[in-house]
Amino acid sequence: MDINKRTPFSLLVLFMVVTVGNGFDTTSNMLTENEAINYLEKFNYLNETVVKASLPTGAMPISIVEAAISKFQEMVNIPITGKFDEETLRKMAQPRCGVKDVPDNGPAKRYGPKPWPKKVLSWKITEYSKTSTLNQFEQRDAMRRAFDIWAKQTPLRFEYKEGGITDMSIKFATRYHGDKDAFDGPGKVLAHAFLPTDGNIHFDDQENWLLGARAEKEGTELYQVAAHEIGHALGLEHSLVRASLMAPTYTYYSNLVLNWNDINDIQDLYGKPSFKRKNTWWFLKK
Incomplete structure (x- = not known):
């Protein structure tokens, strides 16, 4: 595939695998870097629509990736480094709920758009x-x-x-x-x-x-x-x-x-x- 025709998320995966380093030991209690990218997308830290809108030239600023990692680290109360360090990859491998961490209605509210209308x-x-x-x-x-x-x-x-x-x-x-x-x-x-x-x-x-x-x-x-x-x-x-x-x-x-x-x-x-x-x-x- 011509790299110029890659989607922003394809570029993101390529960018992270190349720049993070040689990678970590892959064990059952630690995600790989590619799995970590999928994790950030699945739980809405990296929203594809937002990423595409912020990349009119097709470039991939590292700030977007670091911000997503940092947001995850803040959510799970581990040191905020903005990097796929070992503690972050281990935390991502823990059993968890399948609901998105960053709701579609934005991170400012901790509850959905409406409650049940009855008691x-x-x-x-x-x-x-x-x-x-x-x-x-x-x-x-x-x-x-x-x-x-x-x-x-x-x-x-x-x-x-x-x-x-x-x-x-x-x-x-x-x-x-x-x-x-x-x-x-x-x-x-x-x-x-x-x-x-x-x-x-x-x-x-x-x-x-x-x-x-x-x-x-x-x-x-x-x-x-x-x-x-x-x-x-x-x-x-x-x-x-x-x-x-x-x-x-x-x-x-x-x-x-x-x-x-x-x-x-x-x-x-x-x-x-x-x-x-x-x-x-x-x-x-x-």
């Missing part, structure tokens, strides 16, 4: 995991608890239904599964969800879904990932706060709680709880 939302699981050792009751209870973590901080209430039409629909699937965002196998993108009022939440059934302490070393914590994806389904985008439930990369937490900015953002959309739950701890006292 009671119904949900169901249309397809349970076929590979997990968790039974259907355990999978359903993980979802119930994940909805509840948001209900405690808002006036929202969530109702489970066995069938019929619901506001939110949950399914486990593999690879291409009916939307434009195919899953990519174990250990990469874990799940994704769509902003209101779509209601679809999908989990990659090639992951080893577990609950509790077993998930820390043996698999992925379903309740935790479900709570993150429900945050998207309610209208939240990804957070650059390290301890936020809505941070893009997966980290196991033994005691999952909403971060202060998760609470602030969800209450910006829906308000504070309309009533205080009564303390019931004393019923457990002997």
Whole structure:
């Protein structure tokens, strides 16, 4: 191919492979430079339309690439170098959510264009995991608890239904599964969800879904990932706060709680709880 006829993204890949150096050792927990370019494009750090508009002459300013890398580094709380250093390539290889880090409506807002227009939302699981050792009751209870973590901080209430039409629909699937965002196998993108009022939440059934302490070393914590994806389904985008439930990369937490900015953002959309739950701890006292 004549280099003068390459697209901006073709030039970008060529530019980065030539200028970064001899490359890094490619291991299962570190992306290659070409994979890193695809990563930046997939999660909207490098938007092809923006890149083309900024390159009327077909040149590829390094500033665009460095800005995209820096934006990713800021999002995941690692040193901002603007380079494909080892820590950056390792961070990109971590399991994560499939939702874009830089939303199409711009990076200034942490939530989508509109919330759900009602306070009671119904949900169901249309397809349970076929590979997990968790039974259907355990999978359903993980979802119930994940909805509840948001209900405690808002006036929202969530109702489970066995069938019929619901506001939110949950399914486990593999690879291409009916939307434009195919899953990519174990250990990469874990799940994704769509902003209101779509209601679809999908989990990659090639992951080893577990609950509790077993998930820390043996698999992925379903309740935790479900709570993150429900945050998207309610209208939240990804957070650059390290301890936020809505941070893009997966980290196991033994005691999952909403971060202060998760609470602030969800209450910006829906308000504070309309009533205080009564303390019931004393019923457990002997």
